[in-house]
Amino acid sequence: xxxxxxxxxGFQSKGYRLTAxxxxxxxxxxxxxxxxxxxxxxxxxxxxxVIVNKTTVYREIDFLKSQKVxxxxxxxxxxxxxxxxxxxxxxxxxxxxxxxxxxxxxxGCLEKEEKKIMKENNFKTIKHSLEFQGLCAKCQ
Amino acid sequence: xxxxxxxxxGFQSKGYRLTAxxxxxxxxxxxxxxxxxxxxxxxxxxxxxVIVNKTTVYREIDFLKSQKVxxxxxxxxxxxxxxxxxxxxxxxxxxxxxxxxxxxxxxGCLEKEEKKIMKENNFKTIKHSLEFQGLCAKCQ
DNA sequence: CTATTAATGCAACTTACTTGCAATTGCAAC
DNA sequence: GTTGCAATTGCAAGTAAGTTGCATTAATAG
Ligand SMILES: [Mn+2]
Ligand SMILES: [Mn+2]
Ligand SMILES: [Zn+2]
Ligand SMILES: [Zn+2]
Numbered sequence: 001x002x003x004x005x006x007x008x009x010g011f012q013s014k015g016y017r018l019t020a021x022x023x024x025x026x027x028x029x030x031x032x033x034x035x036x037x038x039x040x041x042x043x044x045x046x047x048x049x050v051i052v053n054k055t056t057v058y059r060e061i062d063f064l065k066s067q068k069v070x071x072x073x074x075x076x077x078x079x080x081x082x083x084x085x086x087x088x089x090x091x092x093x094x095x096x097x098x099x100x101x102x103x104x105x106x107x108g109c110l111e112k113e114e115k116k117i118m119k120e121n122n123f124k125t126i127k128h129s130l131e132f133q134g135l136c137a138k139c140q
Numbered sequence: 141x142x143x144x145x146x147x148x149x150g151f152q153s154k155g156y157r158l159t160a161x162x163x164x165x166x167x168x169x170x171x172x173x174x175x176x177x178x179x180x181x182x183x184x185x186x187x188x189x190v191i192v193n194k195t196t197v198y199r200e201i202d203f204l205k206s207q208k209v210x211x212x213x214x215x216x217x218x219x220x221x222x223x224x225x226x227x228x229x230x231x232x233x234x235x236x237x238x239x240x241x242x243x244x245x246x247x248g249c250l251e252k253e254e255k256k257i258m259k260e261n262n263f264k265t266i267k268h269s270l271e272f273q274g275l276c277a278k279c280q
Numbered sequence: 281c282t283a284t285t286a287a288t289g290c291a292a293c294t295t296a297c298t299t300g301c302a303a304t305t306g307c308a309a310c
Numbered sequence: 311g312t313t314g315c316a317a318t319t320g321c322a323a324g325t326a327a328g329t330t331g332c333a334t335t336a337a338t339a340g
Binding site: 281282283284285286287288289290291292293294295296297298299300301302303304305306307308309310 | 311312313314315316317318319320321322323324325326327328329330331332333334335336337338339340
């Protein structure tokens with residue numbers, strides 16, 4: 001059936017509506033390799049002639065977040081970015097030269113560290129955010 | 141002589157001036173345990189009756205960043221935060237309940253991972269940002 | 281086709297931060 | 311202590327990202 005369509009079908013069964021912008025936005029997030037900001041999403045929509053008000057874009061992002069179709073990522077710049085809700089725990093490589101973003105998986109990611117933090121700081125970690133800044137293959 | 145004073149003396153020797161706001165801001169950053177946003181810094185200044193325009197606060201933050209007296213930290217919320225330039229490589233524990241921030245040092249922090257990333261992704265890491273979100277001792 | 285209510289557009293607002301420019305002030309030289 | 315220069319400041323206006331209230335539109339169930 002395709003992941004996009006099954007997500008959309010799920011929305012409909014919950015009483016949410018399948019509007020042109022919703023369908024386009026879900027498709028964009030599911031097909032995008034890199035995380036997108038609200039502004040970037042809006043320009044992708046324009047490219048495929050789906051013209052929507054920015055308010056709608058922000059509201060749709062909130063909706064998709066609440067439905068766990070996308071997640072918000074904390075990057076250093078002032079902009080929130082969003083990506084398809086991940087199947088796997090992973091982090092990102094951000095190129096400081098061309099701004100490209102790659103996803104990376106790390107095995108047993110920070111498990112030991114979180115245990116140490118629990119013991120030594122009595123701090124119960126719920127999640128962590130981790131990005132690597134540097135130069136991608138092209139930019140070195 | 142005190143670190144604050146030696147930093148201020150260094151500024152003066154480079155031709156920068158010792159204004160009331162500069163002196164107060166350096167002192168605040170050097171004595172603050174937690175990172176501060178521009179707005180938080182401004183209210184600390186008000187508390188000690190150093191009234192400055194927000195423009196000055198932002199400009200002084202830029203100046204202190206350029207002088208490596210403070211560094212900018214990437215947190216998830218829309219606000220940039222700053223802390224005294226660290227002596228040691230370290231990261232932060234952010235409490236999602238009370239918003240408190242602690243610093244933590246991790247031994248050999250992500251060294252293996254950065255090597256693996258170099259090999260497998262051909263990505264040259266320059267730095268990484270890492271924060272743990274969870275519950276502090278008080279909030280559990 | 282009609283009613284219901286989810287979704288949208290628009291304008292105005294907020295928050296964090298920036299910029300141009302004229303006025304002020306630290307401080308070094310006299 | 312007066313003067314001069316340039317670093318610093320304040321103010322007003324501007325950006326950019328994101329939010330809110332409200333009237334209007336439109337998806338879909340019956
Ligand atoms: Mn990713
Ligand atoms: Mn710290
Ligand atoms: Zn690159
Ligand atoms: Zn706490």
